[in-house]
Every structure is written in C-alpha cells, then in structure tokens.
Amino acid sequence: MKLVFLTGKMSFRRGVVRQSKFRHVFAQAWKAEHCLDDVRVSRVTWDGPLSAVNPKFMAVIIEAGGGGAFLVVPIGKSGRIDQSSPTVCGHVAPVLDIQWSPHDDNIIASASEDCTVKVWQIPDGGLTAPMTEAVVTLEGHSKRVGILAWHPTAYNILLTAGCDNVIVVWNVGTGELVYQLADAHPDLIYSVSWNKNGSAVCTVCKDKALRVIDPRRGAVLKVREKVHDGTRPMRAVFLSDGKILTTGFSRMSDRQVALWDTKDLSEPMAIQEMDTSNGVLLPFYDPDTNMVYLCGKGDCTIRYFEVTDESPYVHFLSLYSSKEPQRGAGFLSKRGVDVNKCEIARFYKLHERKVEPISMTVPRKSDLFQGDLYPDTAGLEPALLAEEWIAGRDAPPLLVSLSGGYAAPPSKHRDTVRSKPALASQDSASGAPAAAPAAKEPEDEEPRAATRETCGNMERPKREDDILNELLSEMKALRAVVLAQSQRIELLERQLARIEDGDV
Template identity: 65%
Template sequence: MSRKVVRTSKFRHVFGQAVKADQCYDDIRISQMTWDSNFCSVNPKFVAMIVEASGGGAFIVLPLSKTGRIDMSYPNVCGHTGPVLDIEWCPHNDNIIASGSEDCSVMIWEIPEGGLTQPLKDPVVKLDGHSKRVGILSWHPTAHNVLMSAGCDNVVILWNVARGEAAVRIDSLHTDLIYSACWNSDGSQILTSCKDKKLRVLDPRKGTVIAEKDKPHEGSRPVRAVFVSEGKILTTGFSRMSERQVALWDPKSFDEPLTLQELDTSSGVLLPFFDPDTGVVYLCGKGDSSIRYFEVTDEAPYVHYLSMYSSKESQKGMGYMPKRGLEVNKCEIARFYKLHERKCEPIVMTVPRKVNTFILSLLDVQALQNEVKELREMVEDLTKRVTELESKN
C-alpha cells in the first residue's frame, strides 16, 4: 500500500504574480528610514506610501487607478515635523488615514474623493500624548473612532479620535521598546511583543495583562506577533543562532509552542499578514525578495508550508489589501503592494480553479434545459392533438 504523503489543501496551489509594468506606481521616492513598519497602507480606494521629504515627514496618497509614472510635483500629506514611521487606513471610512511620526504625534487625515489636488498640511485631529516617537498604529476592527498607538516611550494609548483624547493609557506594563501591537478579530484583546523579550495579551478596557510569555524566541532581534484563528497567536522571531523562526502558541497554555519552525538565516524582520477567511498567513521579510505563505489549521503541525513567491528585487515595505478590495471573480485571495526603492508593485495571490470546465458544465446545463423545454412543448402539442381527435370521434 502506498501511503499518501501530500496533505490535501484548497490552497496548496496558490501562486503569486506581479502585475504588468504599466499597472505599477513608478518614480516614488520611498522613505529610507530603517524603522520596521510596513511603510505602505492600502484600501479599496487608495494606496498610501511613506516617502522621503525635506523639512519633515510626508506620505503620498494615490487613487488605486493612478498607475504609471507619478510626477515629482504630485501633492503629499506633509503636516509632521519629523519623519513618518507608520500609516494606517481606517477600516470604517476609506477616506480617513492615521499617521505616527518621530515628532511624537499622531495625526488623523481626511483624503478627498479622487485624491489630493494640493499638499495636505492640516490634519482633522492631532493626538498628543507620547513623549517619544510613535512607530505603531492600529485602528480598532469593530468600534468606530478608536485608534491604538504605541511609542518608543514604551506606552500604549487607546485614543477616542472623535474627542481627540486618550481613552486608555497603558504605561506601566512594558519595560522596553514595543516591537508590535495588534488587536484580535473583535477588538476585545491586544497583543504586544516587546524588547524585554515578553509577549503579552492585554485587556484594553482595564489595561491589564491576561496572559504573558517570556522569550517566545531565544534571539535578541525583534519579534512580531499576530492573532490567528481560534484565539491562537503566531509569532516570527530569531533563534539564538540568528535563524529566522515562526511559531504558533495557545495563550491558554503558554508554556510550549504548538509548533516552532526554522526558516532561514536572513536578517530581515518577518512581517506576518493573516487572512482569517482562508487561514493562510503570509510572511514578508523586510529586505527579502520573497513572500512565504503557510496554512494555519487545527491539526499538527498546525502551520503548514504552502509555497513561496520570489522576485529579483528586495522589498522595502509591504501593503496588504483588505478582502473587500479584491477581485474575487478572478479567484484572487490576497493582494500585496510591494515597495521598491523607486516604485510600488502590486502582487496578486490567486487560487487556480478549473474555470473552463465550470463554464462548459454551465453550457451543458443550459443545453439540457433547452432540450427539456422543447420536449415539454412537443408533449403539450401532442396532448392537444389527441384531445382534438377524441372530441371529433
């Protein structure tokens, strides 16, 4: 008996493909900052990228349809006095974007329909509360006007954006620089990774620790963490020998990881993007030229390697399109916006489907329906004739 060794999965043949050159965004001077954020944020209307700017920080906002070469004089969002470190579109309003900067402030901007026609210097709201640079932003997934920011002052602040004030300030839990901070799917918990080598699950209402894990990865380099399905946590980090790792944890029993896999010896921090609809997690390394993707399931070894998209040029940042911005009729399950030094290149992840067979089967069904219709008409006609003959006799 031959044993089946290939695991069956609907996403085993997912493949990535870069769009044609004329669908890229060219001649954009992407920021040279060494900060480990995405540097790019996208939604179904706009793509925003942090760019080089003299005399302060700026980012450019382009309508998705404005592809090709971007003129050097194209207007920027340029209200910060220091370099912009992170940008994040609001999930509830596609025209609202938040930015965090080295000038210790968070600003909320409203982008007009169709994009900018002149430089935008005045934010809708300015949020002051951090004493050092603000490098992490994340909007609440379900509640309107709630924004989380984390700064180099080791403080996490939950803002009431409508009022322009801090609703919750978590300033005594983190003893060092915060590497990452994110919400779970319904916004009832916050997950942070910190330079003090601790992973923390927080209650955002009370500002207290629900669960804590010391040294999820042995190495001293930055750890990234995201919530995945069923409340589990996926982390990326480094071993003591500086090998990149990916691990899955159950916060109810934080002692040992459900799985821990070593990937390679590159030095770039792996940015994880999780898709809850498909259970696929994408790992994009800063400075890498590839995107690895894995399927997260509830069967060992829990994190199953699927494949890898590779290209020649390395990425300086990565934007991830929300599901509602994808072309699902083309079997698209994810789309990334890869930043090069001077351009932004969309990369489409597709599940191959036997479309031709599907169309043929539809045509077959239509043909059968037409035949049935003709047969019914013939039967009705014959019935009428029989009735007429019977009435004559």
C-alpha cells in the same frame, strides 16, 4: 513524495498529501505598465511595512526634506509619479507608520518621530493639493510613535504605541485619550495586534516577552517570557480563533515562526526555523482563509502558510520569489480583491523607487463565483460606537458577502446610522470637521419613523410605545457616555496622584 515541515524539522512521508484548497496558490507580479514608478520610498530605519492599502487608495511613506510625508493615490493609478504630486505632509519629522481606518476608506492615521499621531480625511479621487491640516492631532506620547492599530469593530477607536514604552487608546472622534498603559512594558514595544472582537491585544517587546492585555482594564492577562531567543525585533498577530502567531529569531539568528495557544503559553504549538537573514519577518494575516504571508524586509521572497487545527498546525504552502528585494509592502483588504479572477490576496511590493502589485490567486476553471474561497468578510460598517466599546461592550465584525464583488453601502446610510463625531461629515471645501452629531444606538438600523404617521388621509400622533423606545435608547446611549467619562476622570485622577507623588 511530499516535503512536510514539522516544528522546525523536515521529514519525508510517502503517499501523504494534505487536502487544502490553498495548496496551489499562485503568485503573479503585475506587468510593468501597471506599476507605480518614481516613488521615493522612505529610507527610515523603522521596521514597518511603510505602506497601507484599501479598496480606494494606496498610501506609501516617502522621503521628505525637513519633515515627514506620505503619498496617497487612487488604487487604480499606475505609471510615473511626478515629483510635484501632492502629498500628506503635516508632520515635522519622518512618518513611521500609516494605517487606513477599517470603517471608512477615506480616513488614514499616521504616526511620526515628532511624537504625534494625526488623522486625515482624504477626498474621493485623491489629493489635488498638499494636505497639511489633519482632522485630528493626538498628542500624548513623549517619544516617537511607531505603531498604529485601529480597533477592528468599534468606530473611531485607535491604539498607538511609542518609543516611550507606552500604549495609548484614543477616541478619535473626540480626540480624547481614554486609556493609557504605562507600566506594562519595560522596554521598546515591537508590535501590537487586536483580537477578533477587539476585547484584547497581544504585544511583543524588546524584553522578548509575549503579552496578552485587556486595554480597558489596564491588565496583563497572560505573559510568556522569551517567545524567541534572538535579540532582533519580533512580531505577533492575533488569529481569528484566538491563537497567536509570532515571528522572531533564534539564538543562532535563524528566523523563526511560532504558533501559541493563549490558553497555555508554556510551550509553542509549533515552531519552524526558516533561514538565516537579518530582515524582520512582517506577518500579514487573512482571517477569511486563515493564511499568513511572511514578508521579510530586504528579502526577495514572500512565503505563505495555512494555519489549521491539524499538526503541525502551520503548513508551508509556497513562496513567491523575485530578483529585487522589498523595502516594505502594502496588503490589500479582502474587500478590494478581484473575485472574478479568484484573487484571494494582493500585495503592493515597495522597491527603492517603484511599487509593484503582486496577486495571489487560486486557479479555477469555472467562471462562477467561488464561494468556498470567499466566505463573508468584514465590511465597512462598525459593530460598535466608540462609547459602547469604552463602556465595556464587545462585538464581532459585521460581515458582508463578496459575491459579485463588494460594493460599499450608501454613505448616507453610514453617516446617519453610525454617527461620526469629528470625522463624520467634513466640509469638502474648507477641510474643516463638522460639528459632532449625537450618538445613536447600533440597533437603529432603519431611519426613525416620522413624528407623525399617516393613516389614509388622517394623521395620528406617534404611538406611546415608540416614544418610550426612543427615550430608552437615548438613556442607554447617555449611560454609556457617562460611564466612559467616569473612567476618563478616574484615569486623570490616577495620573494626577502620580504627579503629586513625584513618580512623573
């Protein structure tokens, strides 16, 4: 006899067992000696995860007197955190959200009640002294900023949302505001999520509506009124197939999870009622396994589901339960999991004064690499430069294999091929950003040939077709920059017109 969840109702089916390699995912908390102790987790009332994790570092927003700070430690660190440990402490008000760049494990952004967003470059090995000077400070919001979302495939593109009901898209490399959506939301924005290739975002708002937005055009593509009837905060996340999963509350304050097809938002594909609790359900999505983990603030459980094309589409798998409630949680990107132990996900559960790792594994007897559990996943290499995305290009993530464990590409290759304006090469001694290098085309995957080629003992000038290809590439890059600047000028002219008309 099997318990099956069907759009909010439970029914019993005899002899029906759904085949899935993730039916027996096993959650296991790490031993006490592998936890972090004496971490003063922030008491801010913002409904965010309060933590961010990548294969190099773990960051946790902590209590800080007279300002805002977050702790950054190497991922393998454990034991007691001394109160004198250095922190990132450049904000003058509490930090509300932190997010690691998907394309550089040393870059992290932070959003604060001081209305600013700051981008930091963490040195390899972690902090040795308090960090107060950010690489970039982004100022454009008029109220506190609580949401950060890095573009999944374009380098240096960061989206922010604040309590001014405004969404802003930045080119972090230049520090420029490139797009601003001031009229799309009439009330507080609860969450923002990019789709797979970064061509659109989905948002949920205090007006209970789900919106699909093209940020480059500033256009709302789809709207669904009253995704959940309850008045408490909702969350939404884009799935890799274009569907959207939302969490929220019913009119009777029951927590719900729903699945929506963006082609038709008139009715949910599936909706399930979970339980009655005040904690906001934070969804953590793994596109490789198509699993969603729901972590409620103040809960003692983490539920996990598999999303498939078979009804009821959102399949409950199991839950992890413990005695202590969680204040928040960090979710490790797939590049950091232990493939030798068949670990498919890892959480870092925030207690009041402790951080506890929790591994999700699929039990297997074989010691060989389990390719069915680990399809190629998004790597560090960006598919696009910021200017290319701003100019209208879209591209899916560049994938890497996890066979034998993930190894980051040599930094020399990433620094020269993917030029990193402003964040590229930072002088480790002074902490000051280096001058921005010129943009290069993503097709240039190999270093350019020398100006003169050697043939035997003779040297000959570079062929004309090579020179022509270089010129065409440079023209293409310049055209993208010109288009981006034209769009920027158009945006500023619209803002100036609004000021002159007295709208601002």
